[in-house]
Amino acid sequence: MMELVCPAGTPAALRAAVEAGAHAVYCGFADETNARNFPGLNFSREEMAAGIAHAHARGAKVLVAINTFPRAGAEPLWHAAVADAAAAGADAVILADIGLLAHTAERHPGLRRHLSVQAAAANPDAINLYAEAFGVKRVVLPRVLTVAEIAAINREIDVETEVFVFGGLCVMAEGRCSLSSYATGRSPNMNGVCSPASHVVYAEEGPDLFARLGGFTIHRTPKGAPAPYPTLCKGCFTSGPQTGHIFEDPVSLDATALIPALAKAGVRALKIEGRQRSRAYVAEVVRTFRAAVEAVAAGRPMPEGALARLSEGQARTTGAYAKTWR
Amino acid sequence: MQTTATLPLCPPLLAAAIRPLPLAPLGLALSALSRRLAARHPGMFRRLGGHAGKRFALDLTDMPLALLLAPGGGRVRITAHRRAPAAEVRISGPLSAFLGMMHGAYDGDALFFSRDLTVEGDTEAALALRNAIDDAELDLAAELQTLAGPLRAPLAAVLTAAERRTGVALHRVEGAWA
Numbered sequence: 001m002m003e004l005v006c007p008a009g010t011p012a013a014l015r016a017a018v019e020a021g022a023h024a025v026y027c028g029f030a031d032e033t034n035a036r037n038f039p040g041l042n043f044s045r046e047e048m049a050a051g052i053a054h055a056h057a058r059g060a061k062v063l064v065a066i067n068t069f070p071r072a073g074a075e076p077l078w079h080a081a082v083a084d085a086a087a088a089g090a091d092a093v094i095l096a097d098i099g100l101l102a103h104t105a106e107r108h109p110g111l112r113r114h115l116s117v118q119a120a121a122a123n124p125d126a127i128n129l130y131a132e133a134f135g136v137k138r139v140v141l142p143r144v145l146t147v148a149e150i151a152a153i154n155r156e157i158d159v160e161t162e163v164f165v166f167g168g169l170c171v172m173a174e175g176r177c178s179l180s181s182y183a184t185g186r187s188p189n190m191n192g193v194c195s196p197a198s199h200v201v202y203a204e205e206g207p208d209l210f211a212r213l214g215g216f217t218i219h220r221t222p223k224g225a226p227a228p229y230p231t232l233c234k235g236c237f238t239s240g241p242q243t244g245h246i247f248e249d250p251v252s253l254d255a256t257a258l259i260p261a262l263a264k265a266g267v268r269a270l271k272i273e274g275r276q277r278s279r280a281y282v283a284e285v286v287r288t289f290r291a292a293v294e295a296v297a298a299g300r301p302m303p304e305g306a307l308a309r310l311s312e313g314q315a316r317t318t319g320a321y322a323k324t325w326r
Numbered sequence: 327m328q329t330t331a332t333l334p335l336c337p338p339l340l341a342a343a344i345r346p347l348p349l350a351p352l353g354l355a356l357s358a359l360s361r362r363l364a365a366r367h368p369g370m371f372r373r374l375g376g377h378a379g380k381r382f383a384l385d386l387t388d389m390p391l392a393l394l395l396a397p398g399g400g401r402v403r404i405t406a407h408r409r410a411p412a413a414e415v416r417i418s419g420p421l422s423a424f425l426g427m428m429h430g431a432y433d434g435d436a437l438f439f440s441r442d443l444t445v446e447g448d449t450e451a452a453l454a455l456r457n458a459i460d461d462a463e464l465d466l467a468a469e470l471q472t473l474a475g476p477l478r479a480p481l482a483a484v485l486t487a488a489e490r491r492t493g494v495a496l497h498r499v500e501g502a503w504a
Binding site: 009010011012013016038039040041044196197198200201202203204209223224225226227228229276277278279280281283284 | 372373374375377427430431432433434435436438439440441444445446449450451452453454455456457458460461462463499
């Protein structure tokens with residue numbers, strides 16, 4: 001069966017994910033070492049150790065995301081995160097920075113290393129280099145590849161691949177996108193936040209809801225229409241004579257229907273995005289996907305999903321996997 | 327989890343009946359209850375961090391009522407108002423949305439995307455509050471029952487019946503996902 005890798009922003013979400021059938025849960029420490037450094041989220045050292053013990057007691061793994069890029073002079077913060085994840089009994093760490101990968105390979109050789117999507121390794125040469133140089137065992141593939149491209153990659157590498165199947169959709173070359181920095185001075189790569197809430201303002205003005213990021217209006221939504229979060233790459237802008245979603249519509253990824261094709265392409269693990277979401281969301285999505293991977297493993301038809309209302313913009317896409325988008 | 331399309335609303339007749347009730351006792355009772363919850367879940371305040379000193383106006387759109395929540399690092403204070411008072415954060419939505427989020431029945435982002443819930447003011451503080459409460463796994467019914475003493479069993483029956491009849495989550499959703 002393909003491994004289901006599920007998000008947890010809090011210990012309660014971790015327990016909900018495990019109870020709902022997660023094979024593995026990924027989470028991070030409450031600081032800038034992980035790419036979901038949001039207010040009120042993430043784990044203290046004690047919570048991480050307790051969460052790992054809880055998951056292990058129920059047969060689930062915990063993968064600790066330490067996937068931002070260390071700032072020069074502040075490397076000890078990232079090194080401590082890796083050491084503390086190892087001490088807490090993490091099954092793997094998810095890393096993006098080559099310096100941190102080298103440090104981990106050298107100081108914690110027994111700690112399994114996964115390559116974060118933030119590293120944007122999207123071809124066999126890059127992946128093989130990470131495997132040879134740093135002993136990476138699994139690569140989380142960027143959300144810019146088709147299923148055929150994933151199959152081609154898997155034929156030329158020896159490490160496992162993990163792909164996103166549901167949740168918020170990052171349409172840029174991850175780890176290299178600076179759009180958020182332009183509007184707010186803060187980015188996922190350095191600070192663990194994209195379009196941070198500290199710079200978001202919603203205002204009801206007349207019948208419309210304005211969503212602003214760093215003072216820029218990203219969306220103006222009429223009454224009754226679904227309200228997206230003001231992420232720059234999914235904003236509605238005017239460019240020349242055209243007004244619309246210049247980069248991408250505010251939709252969520254849902255590759256449920258592609259699970260059989262992804263299995264055939266040699267994908268080892270399916271990842272659900274959403275460490276910033278509630279335990280209610282995590283439980284429902286994990287339960288739905290667990291049923292789907294079990295059905296695929298048993299050769300049964302896929303169960304019908306009903307997750308649209310949980311999605312941003314209440315609309316879904318298969319993203320780049322099937323290349324049906326703009 | 328229930329769909330946001332079926333979010334239960336307070337019946338207009340009940341809302342009208344609530345209108346003349348005095349607000350001060352309600353605020354005192356909610357403050358006392360919140361402090362009990364706060365004592366049991368100190369982790370909530372660590373998650374709130376610097377936002378604990380802010381004020382959150384919870385505007386109940388289906389009731390003639392707004393609550394002003396001041397977490398204050400554990401010494402929680404709640405006051406009841408006819409209209410949402412000035413605050414750093416204002417979150418508006420039906421009572422069932424707030425109780426459903428608190429009990430793990432609804433996802434806050436989904437309620438926001440569907441416009442069942444609106445946030446104005448300090449978005450970061452609103453997120454911190456949502457995440458802190460989500461992690462605390464609060465259970466209002468259980469808390470009320472511990473206060474009820476010998477009336478615990480009848481109160482439990484009343485709360486369960488009320489939950490079933492109204493569709494409003496009054497207990498923590500537990501294992502109901504499986």
